[in-house]
Amino acid sequence: MSASDDTTHRELRELLGSFALGHLDGPEAARVRAHLDGCAQCRAEADDLLPLADRLSLVDPRAFGDVPAPPPALGENVRLAVARARADRDADEVGRRRTEALARRRRGMVRGLAAAAVVVVALGVGGVVGRTTAPEPPQPPLEAISLEVAQGDAVSVDSADLVAHTWGVELRIVADGFAAGETFHAAFRTDDGELVPAGEFLGVGGETMTCFLQSASLREDVTQVVVTDDAGRTVLSSDL
Ligand SMILES: [Zn+2]
8 A cells, every 4th residue: 555545545435424424525536435345344334334324324314402301300210219219228226226226125125034033032031031041231329429419409318329330430419409401510519629520411490300311420529519500600519
């Protein structure tokens, strides 16, 4: 193939499409035809194109101006389908979680029943043991003290005791006449002079009340019990 033949080949090859569709004018079509006679490559290409061109010629170009519009509800339908799929997936997820939760609850119930059975057994055994061999719970020894009521105060003390616990000292008062609704503060004075709080209680007026007031100070370290009202006035006191 000469250089000029090569140029002709490249030039005419680009026209093969138009030639196949019959869009070339007479002289151009003649040139292509002449080239096809001498160029096997272009002939092969033209053989491929011509059947396609035949089929293309059957297509009505006017049809292209008339592409059917998507149905108006398409967007909405797609949106609904997506929403439905998502809802299904979420429902699956909810269902799965619910099943899991149910299984967990069942497991919990079984465990609870098992635990309850253990407690019942323990209580049963404890009951038997309690009646036969358990020692009486030790009663802490009470140390009666005498509380001095401030002059003119309505408080009346039925009993006052100290209990020397290992963890601190406790004041037990049975009394009445503490002004209803008023807060009272109990404290122990330790041997280094410090006043250590032992708790507070509300007065209930004429009703008898029993109060356990506790402090971390040890019995042997306390030298005085003091109960004061909100104003800081001493209502009860006892030197130990
Ligand atoms: Zn060619």
